[in-house]
Amino acid sequence: MCGISCILGLEGQAAQSLPRENVNGTNGHTVNGDTDYERSQLAKKLDDSLEIIKHRGPDSRGHWISPDNRVALGHVRLAINDLTPDGAQPFHDDEDTIHAVVNGELYDHEAIRADLATKTSYKLKGRSDCEIVIALYKYYGLSFLSKLRGEFALCLYDSRTQFFVAARDRYGIKPLFWTRQEGRLLVAAEAKAFLPLGWEPEWDVKSLLDAGWNHDERTLFKGVAKIRPGHYLTCQSSGHIEQRQYWDIDYPDKRILDPRSEDEMIEGVRERLLDAIRVRLRADVPVGVYLSGGIDSSAIAGMVTHLVKEQGEKMGNDKETERVSCFSIAFDEDSGFDESSIANRTADFLGVKYYKKHMNEAALAERFEDATWHCEHHNPDLNFVGKYALSEVPREVGFKVVLTGEGADESFGGYPVYLPDYLREPDPSFPSNPLSEEERLKQLEATEIAATEYYRSVGADASNRGPSLPRRMLNNITTVSSMAAFSLTVYAPWTACYGACDAQQTIANSADGVKRELILTKWHPLHAAQYVWSKGHLANIFLTCLGDRTEMAHSIEARTPFLDHPLTECVNGLPPSVKIRWDGKGKRFTEKWILREACKPFITKELYERKKHPYSAPTTYPTGGPLHKLLSGLITRENVENLGFVDWSKVEGLVERAFVQNEPLAMRFAFTVAQWVVISQRFGVRKAEPPEGWKEGVGLMN
Template identity: 65%
Template sequence: MCGISCILSLASTQQHHHAQQPRNGEHKGITTERARLENELDQSLQQIVHRGPDSCGNWISDDCRVALGHVRLSINDLSPSGAQPFHAPDHGIHAVVNGEFYDYDRIRAQLEKELPEYTFTSHSDSEIVIALYLAHGLNFTEYLRGEFAVVLYDERKELFMAVRDRYGIKPLFWTIIDDGRGHGGKRLCVAAEMKAFLPLGWTPEWDVRSLKDAGWNHDTRTLFKGVQKLRPGHYMTCQCFGHITERPYWDSSYPDKRAIDPRTPEELIEGVRERMLESVRLRLRADVPVGIYLSGGIDSSVLAGMVAHLVKEQNISVGSAPPSERVTCFSIAFDEDSGFDESSIANRTAEWLGVKYLKKLMNEEELAKRFEDAVWYCEQHNPDLNFVGKYALSEVPQEAGYKVVLTGEGADEIFAGYPLFLPDYLREPDQAYETHNPLSAGERTKQFENAEEEAQEHYRAIGANGGTSDLSIPRRMLNGISTINGMTAFQPDVFAGWTEKAFPACDPQMTIACNADGIARHNINEKWHPLHSALYVWSKGNLPNIFLTCLGDRTEMAHSIEARTPFLDHHLTEYVNNLPPSVKLRWSPEEQRFVEKWILREASKPFITKELYERKKHPYSAPTTWPRDGPLHKLMKKLVTKENVELLGYVCWEKVGGLVDKAFGETGDAKALRLAIVVSQWIVLARRFEVKTASVQEC
């Protein structure tokens, strides 16, 4: 798990040649340009050195048109031979990798047979990228299994290529910046975090349209103008320093809702269990110890249970730790009376499994101390303090000397774990599994009448706007699913009046609808069950852009922690996607309720406690009630001032002036708290990134 920063000249050959000519008495223009690139790349990598504190490397082409930079977190092959970039000098191929590839021992052995002309120079999993490219060309992406961002350059073909993993577990940003040489040339910059662009000539500006229509959350845009995310499951190519294209190499898919599934529930449960165990086993391979994040939920608990099972029953090592050493789990604890502390459940799970359990208390003062740094590392806002909790959680393994942890992100997205999915499950019958579905047609109709209203009550209780039950154009584009109401529930209504005139057509739900391409929308309207459609659109927005960002990579890598996500192994997800809806959300006649993630619970039953098997879903969140004049109240009062708000340029002070006081105290308003958190984060980002004040003239 590492950090990358790469530069590609987009100047024409003539522009580039002119830029290399000696200037101001210089005798060797190319030497000066190389020194400039090395200095820029070094400064860029220093911005993201937290991602790879163990070593730093770069490669610059002879003509100075391509520069690849890398900071390394040593996980596999701890020797110097595992340092990056990797090269195939006889073939003119160079590559840098951020992430992990699994099952690479088998892939490497196969490549050594099929590709005798290539000699591996390390035992790093990352090196298989070059060999796979030599063997399969652009098709090499389909052989990659894991979480990754890759940049590869083929000198002979003048082909620059960037690839992002299937679910967006690893970040990858790109932008085009003036090359600063005064000849009108541009360059494509690609990096693991946006802050890496700061030394390369990037001047951050707010993308107010993206903020208003939630493009930062639901498509490729970010909070900043001109900076985009490479889509999950896509690769970008730049051919001959000019033509940039982006294409998919993988996408989620679901079965035709009318096709009968002949398998029994027992077969399906065993199929999930087998693939889960394989996914966990593959992620225990490392040359350093591997730990586990453990909360009070089923997702992390089943990972801990499966690891304990593999160690005990199959004598498998947990990374470099021998099977004789106890598995180690990590957690944080909120105040017991907050209603959000799950550490007591996690502690009981750890005792039942016989694993070591380390936790850190996270009270209000500790959250406030970490707030601004957590925002800087996340590079975006989040209307919940849970991201600060996750930031603090990643300190625990770091302090214990661990670099790798398993984490439960992704389970709710593939197994339908969130309450907002229920109305879309009930929207149509599950024709594929009528024989094994305990929910009768009459009961489905009865339950559907209440589901959307219950969802609305949930949104109101947490201070969010869940939209309406009316079928808007975006919902009609997506077969009427209501999940997009929940996905747009936290749109901050604090924007300055001029933004309404400058951006009159902003509609976050339309952003979601348009983010799905035409093929996906056809499948949503004609082929897929509404539950699967809901899972699809969620996995394209909230999953990569919040849950795998603020609650994933960015808060983990801030402390040089590599988190591995077994639930997002594509061999597992492809199997789960093709299961009938009614084994994911299942009606229990005995309990008279819907059991979320039913098939995961059944597959996990041998590895978790009875308490967890029977427990209802509790989404991870930080407490939402905080006292007046406490550390968080004081912090936000200091941040949300008239001067700071006006420096943003796009926020109306009259709308936020009393927000902080309204948010705190025993009768604190939940919506006001979320808005105060968001505005505070914008102010932190404005300061840290030195963002220009937004104005109508800039738009």
């Protein structure tokens, strides 16, 4: 896992503009001798950019600059495979015409190497998994992306055709951002890498208002966009930029009967999950496992233990063949969020080495600002700080690589918000479903009422669960309403100039027309719910603040077996009723039923029978404690007014309501505003101002 920063001059422009008065006094015009100066300045800027993301790759650093100074590719390396200099990046082909930098892990690279050896005479230089990118591109062209399996982001430049491509893995496990700056295209693993390249951050207020940063390609920053999961961005020598898709999540026609038996389905999931885990154990450094009290991480730990003990697999290069190393975090026992006792019992059952860090309120407060800086966006709770702290644990005992459980809930139907949409229609693809039509309708009504009451009880918007245009666009699923339930009400009056902003509309619009038609006509509502959640919350929150950003802050590479695309394509093709199963005797639903059955031989009876409890940090904290003091210092009138888009009158007293009156929604708002302040200060974000021509009470004037 690594970090990348790339610069591409558009329409023939150099990647680094000379200052007005250069060393030869030519007022910025390039003459003999100036090219070397320009090159040295570009190299320095690129190095400064890599320095700011060196946490992503502390082991080595490299760059390549084209002879015409138009293209610069930079890379910081976290050495995982091929620890020799042959694994250093950028990579180049034999003719020195194709150049690439890659962030991530590519699996099955040995098989790909063997296959390419039968088709081409191109010789790879080292043993790095990432080096196959150039060989695949040379043989398949842009179609090479479909050959990649793993978690990755990459940039490649073909100097023969002056063609640049940047791509991101199928689920967006690895981040990749881009922006235009002074006639240049900038691409980097983190937006902060743009700061030394002349980028001056501004708030994208519209993106904040309609949650575009969470549900489409926008970010918190104006003009900075994500390359979407399963997409690639290209730039021609003319400067033309476009983004296209190479893969997407898909589901079967809900009207077609699935002929497979339950045992066939269970075995298919088990085999693919074991294989996804097996390929992720391969590394030239030791590999560990994150272990919580939930079934997802426990299933991985159990299967890893089976592969190591029963099949002789190694945990990377670790000489330990009998015991697996697991890492966990514990909160105060009286917080109601501590699952470490269950994790302890799982560790004892599996016979693994178990490393645990205790997190109290002071520890969360101590890490709050740094974790926010690394995430580059806000979060409504402190889960991200807990994950930030967890990622310290493996590093402290010499590990660089861990396996983690992200993505299981999205694929297997694990979230409670999915239940109403599972019940919204019958499941004709699975006629042996124990849920009768009468019971389905009864449970649908009950779950809708329960969901509305829950959102009302925590102060969220329960009215948005009613009929609406966005829901009609998505076959009336309520998951879209749940995703938009917590709407901030702290914005300054002038932000109304951006018009009506509805997060549900953003979610509906983010799905392309082809997918919306499938949602309306062919996909079961549960699958529609899983799709929009995976494109929004999974890619833009869970895989960032609970994934890459907090892990790579400590130079930890996390591998996600549940998001291995051969596995997810298998799971996506299963009937909804083997993901969520009605238990007629217990009169309850079992979420992730088929995952439980697939991993039953590898986990404890306690976990097999346990209802889902999502990973979460505590949500209430005492008056006068470390977090109360921290947020009181951040949420001041001066800091809030310096944001520009927040109304102080709506924020004043927020901290008191959160900590003294214990209002859960106020706590969420307070965490969010405090993170905006941290981002504003750490990034130097310009204060947001009303557009020119805006007048209070009137709006934009002609």
